[in-house]
Amino acid sequence: MIDRETVKNVARLARLGLSEEEVDTFKNQLSSILGHIQILQEADVSGVSPVAHASRLTNITRADVPQLSYPPEVLLANAPDQEDNFLKVNAVLEDA
């Protein structure tokens, strides 16, 4: 029930590169998994509110107090590329 185009579209949404072989594999595997998951459509969920989490807590707030965080060098220590304490990335906008 999942075709190659759907796989490619979902992969694009997730920014996930896939080889042609993976596209075929996921087409079959996702179809199979979703087939098993169809059982969800059988359940009577009329009048039931969806729950997003298992916590009994809601709207946890805290005072907005400025506090020290980590120095930039510490947070950038794992960065693949950086310059002058900034993360360095490929150009996001093309030249006009």
Place this chain on the structure above:
Amino acid sequence: MAKLYTLSIHEAAELLRQRKISSVELTQAHLDRIREVEPNVNAFTLVTDDLAMKQARAADQRLASGENLHPLTGIPIAIKDVICTKHITTTAGSRILENFKPPYDAAVMERLHAAGIVMVGKTNMDEFAMGSSTEHSAFFPTRNPWDLERTPGGSSGGSAAAVAAGMAMGSYGSDTGGSIRQPGSLCNLVGLKPTYGRVSRFGLIAFGSSLDQIGPFARNTRDAAILLQAIAGHDPRDATSSLQPVQDYSAALTSSIKGLRIGVPEEYWVEGTQPAVVKVVRQAIERLRDLGAEISLVSLPHTKYGVAAYYIIAPAEASANLARYDGVKYGYSYRDTSEMWEAMEKTREFGFGAEVKRRIMLGTYALSAGYYDAYYIRAQKIRALIAQDFEKAFEHFDVLVSPACPTVAFKLGEISDPYQMYLQDVFTIPANLAGICGVSIPGGFSEGLPVGLQLLGNIFREDSILRTADAFEHDTDYHKQWPGNL
């Protein structure tokens, strides 16, 4: 004296306190054991032997002073590699984090260091905690100490194997759908998933944020109580962590379950469960009855939807959580292009393994326009129904009992179909969806392989399941067995 690595935590703590042994001796015994059996087991992604010896010497000084002692002071512990350890490589079992050194400790590590543990290493796992066998580790599979041809379970398989093999006295893992209880079951350990919100997730690399919870592995219930006590409690940095006061778990171990109301869920006896597992668990239930518990059947009618609802919700959350791995801030980065989107897509193509990709795809699909209501919202409604099943059951019962896992440890490579692997968690998933606590304990053996008994408790009633586990342990010697052919 018995070999030091075979001691329990509570026995070792007493010997350390009386200064009959030192933490340096105890730690050396475990590092020796690692040298001896780790080449066959492969439980660790990193053995931190220098750090361990340094911490052991500090623990001995603390023990000598007699001040500020904790039951875990000087005790060798292993940590699942999904828990951030400051300046110590934390991979989550993934190529994408192969060289990642966190700038901070997870909240549980802060607590454990304050207690004075000795960390012997970081343990192997399925990539980003997605899997039930450690075969989805980007590095290597871990082997089950009970049978090296078989899996220790997963995703916290390394943490389980390390304790089962005597390479650590206790360990910590994470459980999103069964990742502590299933390997606990396959490795003959006490593996406990606390109530959602009992333990801070700050510094736990996220998989399914509404489901994830850190918990301990131990070789007996008293040790599990100590290990849980050390990490339980509120942390303002995790908004889902609870202010509910923490119970005294060791005090809950009264060794009596007379009059305790134990329910046996009718829906947990499903096709696909190995007859040997059913037999062992039925015998264990009879033993609980003999110990004075009141046993009766209970219905959890929405159980059959659990795995399906989970495999929408957990991948949906994972697809969002794993969006952060873009090759920009940390981790593996594809550099061989100047095009931004291509760099990001290739980073994720080469950085993630097959199971992680599968779940990102499944989650993204379930959240995409046109499928959101049919899959994601519907799964969340079923999640509400499953939680209600448990709420009703716990009006009449203190503890529910079932198999922890439908099978004993399976052979590495035996399960290749993704959905068949997902079914390993059929009995453990509902507790994560409902946020209740659960523990797998040594329930018996089938042809030399361990069978786990699962005990489920209401929210914040870890005392009930630990008390039941302890009483069962007093009446059995399964937990005292060691893997013979290591």
